[in-house]
Amino acid sequence: MGISMKISKLMVLGISLLMLLAALFSPVSNKAEASVSWGQEVTEVAKRYMGVKYKAAGTTPKGFDASGFTQYVFDKSAADIKLPRTSKDQYKAGKAVKQKDIKEGDLVFFNTSGKGVSFVGISLGKDKFIAVTVSKGVSINSMKTKYWKDRYVGARRVLK
Structure with missing residues (x-):
């Protein structure tokens, strides 16, 4: 093997070693994962199901009802939170949040039946x-539309 071939192999090995060290010690590689909040993670999972149809008593991507959707999303997210099945029971979970303090990933509750809490969604932030x-x-x-504004009951934070 000639000297130029040995030098080429050493250069490739050296470059590979430098790339490996850069990846291991790069502050970006570790911080990128840590920068995603639980709220963002939950809402990203929720957005994967955009367009899935409503189904009475539905709890899977074949069809959801409101509380079946929130229960499924929180269970499938990295937060791995087990929510109760109904919106009324989900309204008892976590801690109450004032409307002005709602954050991405909080549960928002509405009275759509005239009989108290009957509907739940997941806040994306900014109303x-x-x-x-x-x-x-x-x-x-949008929570600002008349329909949702008139029916808003409260919000709960189940994420840490």
Whole structure:
């Protein structure tokens, strides 16, 4: 083997070693994972199901009802939180949050039946939430619209 071949192999080995060290000690590689909050992680999972249709008593991507959707999303996210099955029971979970303090990943509750808490969604922050509705399936909604504003009951934080 000639000297130039040995030098080439050493250069490739040296470059590979430098790349490995850079990847191991790069502050970006470790911080990128840590920068995603639980709320962001939950809402990213929720967004994967955009367009899934409403199904009464539905708890899977074949069709969801409102609380079936939130229960499924929190269970499948890295947060791995087991929510109760119904929106009324989910309203008892976690801790209460004032409307002005709602953060991404908080549960938001509404009275759509005239009989107390009957609907739940997941806050995306900035007055937006994701939920499954009869008319639109899993979709993003605004808490500022008259319909949702008039029916808002409260919010709960189940994420740490």
